[in-house]
Every structure is written in structure tokens, then in C-alpha cells.
Amino acid sequence: MSSRGNPLHAACYADDAVQRTVPIVSNVPIAADTFRLRVACPEIARRILPGQFLMVRLSGCNDPLIGRPLAMYDVGHSLPDVEHAAPGDVSDPDSRREPPRTLDVVYLVKGKFTQRLALMQAGQLLDIWGPLGNGFPARPAAHLILVAGGIGQTPFLAVAKEALGLQRFGATSRPEARADRVTLCYGARRADLLAGLDDFQQTGVQVQVCTDDGSRGRQGLVTDLLLDALPADVSGVRVLACGPEPMLEAVARIAGQRQVPCEVSLETPMACGIGICFTCVARVRDETGQWDYKRTCVEGPVFDAEKIVW
Numbered sequence: 484m485s486s487r488g489n490p491l492h493a494a495c496y497a498d499d500a501v502q503r504t505v506p507i508v509s510n511v512p513i514a515a516d517t518f519r520l521r522v523a524c525p526e527i528a529r530r531i532l533p534g535q536f537l538m539v540r541l542s543g544c545n546d547p548l549i550g551r552p553l554a555m556y557d558v559g560h561s562l563p564d565v566e567h568a569a570p571g572d573v574s575d576p577d578s579r580r581e582p583p584r585t586l587d588v589v590y591l592v593k594g595k596f597t598q599r600l601a602l603m604q605a606g607q608l609l610d611i612w613g614p615l616g617n618g619f620p621a622r623p624a625a626h627l628i629l630v631a632g633g634i635g636q637t638p639f640l641a642v643a644k645e646a647l648g649l650q651r652f653g654a655t656s657r658p659e660a661r662a663d664r665v666t667l668c669y670g671a672r673r674a675d676l677l678a679g680l681d682d683f684q685q686t687g688v689q690v691q692v693c694t695d696d697g698s699r700g701r702q703g704l705v706t707d708l709l710l711d712a713l714p715a716d717v718s719g720v721r722v723l724a725c726g727p728e729p730m731l732e733a734v735a736r737i738a739g740q741r742q743v744p745c746e747v748s749l750e751t752p753m754a755c756g757i758g759i760c761f762t763c764v765a766r767v768r769d770e771t772g773q774w775d776y777k778r779t780c781v782e783g784p785v786f787d788a789e790k791i792v793w
């Protein structure tokens with residue numbers, strides 16, 4: 484059996500990953516404490532799938548020593564002037580033909596790594612390795628509901644672009660995962676932390692927003708938006724969720740009660756990202772109902788919500 488197919492093999496899916504030192508194309512603020520980073524890396528850009536992620540380190544710097552996982556937000560097709568790089572090219576008619584050459588991530592400034600990353604400028608170097616993780620399976624849906632809390636919207640722009648037929652990701656053999664309709668239910672603490680709303684709206688996603696303080700959209704929890712978005716007849720509805728674990732658990736509970744298929748992307752802290760260290764494990768049930776520890780970096784980060792032991 485190839486190492487890729489053997490879940491006991493330490494590398495498992497990360498066998499397909501490559502490590503590269505890449506230049507920053509742009510690193511621009513898009514919301515409070517939130518930046519959109521673009522790097523040039525055709526090798527990863529043309530293979531990465533919605534829901535997969537990269538590990539990122541500051542090149543030539545050992546502090547922090549360990550890389551940090553960041554979800555792929557988008558891929559781009561041109562290598563613009565580093566100074567004038569504009570994020571987003573959803574309407575580019577060539578974007579479905581040319582293999583992508585750049586990778587975008589969106590990150591919230593939290594600790595040492597992201598504070599340092601926010602100071603970096605076009606032309607400086609990062610070490611990245613990927614594509615990592617399983618990503619969201621390509622499945623068609625009548626109505627795809629994306630539920631995001633905090634910085635959990637980051638994997639969903641690519642999901643939405645693929646579902647609405649605006650972009651193909653990865654190999655051409657990847658099955659089509661079209662949705663007739665895509666809704667994003669997006670909750671943040673405050674209005675100024677909502678990041679990328681224009682990107683989602685331009686893609687044709689119906690965006691529903693809530694904030695803890697009511698400064699934009701509905702005041703309340705993103706699960707309230709989900710309950711509103713779920714129709715009485717849920718046939719053809721599929722829910723994907725990413726965000727803090729208590730939110731994911733609540734989304735999973737609602738999806739279970741309404742019998743809607745639901746997958747969640749876990750944001751467990753990670754050290755290696757390639758299946759070796761077991762810092763990232765989550766408790767996941769198998770077909771017999773028994774649970775075991777699964778590595779979020781190689782067997783996830785996307786899991787069937789019903790299978791997780793919260």
C-alpha cells in the first residue's frame with residue numbers, strides 16, 4: 484500500500500506537500516487586525532483545494548521556530564507588480580483557464596507569528612509547505628450553507644467560487660461540486676473584524692452577518708443565522724462550518740437535529756502540519772461508533788460533524 488493510502492504512515496496525505504521559500508507579493512490590511520497575504524508559488528497554487536491549508540514560517544528566522552497553519556483563501560493567475568498587487572480577481576474571464584500562480588491567505592493578528600507577519604512587505608521571503616490536509620470534499624448541493632465564526636471564513640471563498648463555477652481548483656479530474664445557491668452565515672465580535680465581505684458578495688454568495696455587539700448585521704450568534712437560513716425542506720442542503728470549537732459543536736448539533744449533512748473544519752493548534760508530532764489530534768468516531776485520535780493536519784482538518792466527539 485502506498486504511504487498515502489495508509490493512515491498509519493506518519494506522512495499520510497502530506498506526502499503530496501512541497502516546501503518552498505517564496506516571495507511575498509502583497510500583505511495588506513483588509514479589516515481590523517486582519518491582513519490578506521499573497522505569495523508567489525505556482526507549484527502549490529495549481530494543486531491546492533478548497534479547505535486545504537499551508538504551514539507558514541518567516542524565512543531565515545527561528546523565532547517563532549514552529550510554522551503556523553493558514554487556510555488557502557484564494558489563488559490568483561497573474562504575478563502583478565509587487566507594489567500594486569490588488570487582491571481578488573473573481574471576474575477575470577481567464578481565471579478558469581490559466582493554472583494559478585499565486586496563493587492568498589487571510590490572517591488575524593493573534594500572537595508572535597502573526598504580529599511579525601503583519602510587518603512583512605512585498606519582496607520579503609516566507610517558507611511555506613503544502614498543500615496540506617484533506618480539504619472539503621467536492622459534492623454538489625442545491626443550497627450550500629457556509630457557517631463561519633471569527634476568522635473561520637477564510638476557507639470559504641474558494642469553496643464558494645468552486646461551487647458557483649467561477650474557479651476550478653487542483654487537478655482537472657476533481658469532480659464538479661456545483662451548488663445552485665451559496666449562503667455565508669458569518670459572525671464576528673465587531674463590525675470592523677468582518678473580513679472579505681466584498682469578496683464573497685462579488686462571488687455571488689448571499690451573505691448574512693451577525694456581530695456580538697450588534698455593530699453590523701444581527702446582534703447574536705451565527706447559529707441564529709444558520710437556523711434562519713435552513714429551509715423547512717432541507718433536501719439538497721449541505722452545511723460547512725469553520726470557527727471556534729464551541730460554535731462548531733453548536734452547528735453540528737443543529738445540523739444533526741435537522742438531518743442536514745454537515746462537515747466542519749477544525750482549527751486545532753499544530754506544530755508540524757505533516758502528520759508526525761500528533762499535537763493536532765481530535766477525537767473522531769469510525770463506522771462502528773468507536774472513537775480514536777485523528778490528526779487534524781493529515782486526516783482533517785475537515786471532518787464529518789457527526790463523527791466528532793466534542
Ligand SMILES: Cc1cc2nc3c(=O)[nH]c(=O)nc-3n(C[C@H](O)[C@H](O)[C@H](O)COP(=O)(O)OP(=O)(O)OC[C@H]3O[C@@H](n4cnc5c(N)ncnc54)[C@H](O)[C@@H]3O)c2cc1C
Nearest residue numbers: 552553554589590591593594595596597637750751752784
Ligand atoms: C487548518 C488551520 C487553518 C487555519 N487557518 C487560519 C487562517 O486562515 N487565518 C488565521 O488567522 N488563522 C488560521 N488558523 C489559526 C492560526 O494558525 C493560529 O491562530 C496561529 O497559531 C496564530 O499564530 P501566532 O503565533 O500569531 O499566535 P500564537 O502565539 O500561536 O497564538 C496566540 C493565541 O491564540 C491561541 N491559538 C493558537 N492557535 C490556535 C488555534 N488553532 N485555535 C484557537 N486558538 C489558537 C493560542 O493559545 C494563543 O492564546 C488556522 C488553524 C488551522 C489548524
Ligand code: FES
Nearest residue numbers: 756758760761780
Ligand atoms: S501537526 Fe504534527 S501531526 Fe498534526
